[in-house]
């Protein structure tokens with residue numbers, strides 16, 4: 001059975017701890033080897049030029065590793081801001097405004113139908129130099145327990161809507177599973193389409209609305225866990241997020257720490 005066949009093979013619907021452990025172990029084994037697999041180039045294999053130029057209007061996809069990325073392109077000390085669950089007509093512009101105030105860059109993990117409803121916001125995000133991330137169609141946090149065909153539909157349909165909303169020329173750079181519900185299969189599906197699986201190191205816990213001071217304090221306390229910080233511009237009133245993001249970016253500027261993007265092409269540590 002080829003690697004491609006395995007990706008597409010339906011997974012048995014077995015539950016239980018034993019199955020979970022087996023899946024986790026196999027995921028770890030593959031994660032350890034995935035960078036090597038992703039960089040294999042068959043001798044004598046060249047992409048057909050005519051076909052490539054005929055599709056020049058479509059986003060160019062580049063093979064990326066299937067491992068979940070946690071590092072920053074901007075190097076040690078940099079912080080990767082990620083903004084989930086939008087776009088939202090009220091809160092996304094306010095988040096964009098704060099990011100612009102500090103000349104900070106972020107990744108926006110968008111839900112497909114919301115991107116379709118607000119293409120103007122998706123285009124604003126891209127125009128401001130931020131990057132796009134696929135956050136599925138329905139934000140199903142139990143999708144890791146669902147059939148592979150369902151996971152594939154959730155990921156690929158959302159990517160198509162986000163890219164269309166962006167104007168068709170900006171590839172979606174990352175895939176983030178809702179609630180972190182990644183599977184080996186979903187990571188493979190995303191990576192095969194040039195979307196690097198994206199995790200997080202610091203959950204600001206802004207979703208629970210504990211107050212802007214608490215959100216900013218959580219980020220400050222946990223920032224040494226790693227560079228990628230999770231915020232939200234969807235899911236209700238995000239005024240605390242906007243205020244907390246302002247405080248976090250102000251503090252980072254004082255400390256001379258730049259914002260950057262999560263790595264797409266290198267192995268994750």
Ligand SMILES: [Zn+2]
Pocket residue numbers: 084085135139178179
């Ligand atoms: Zn989410």
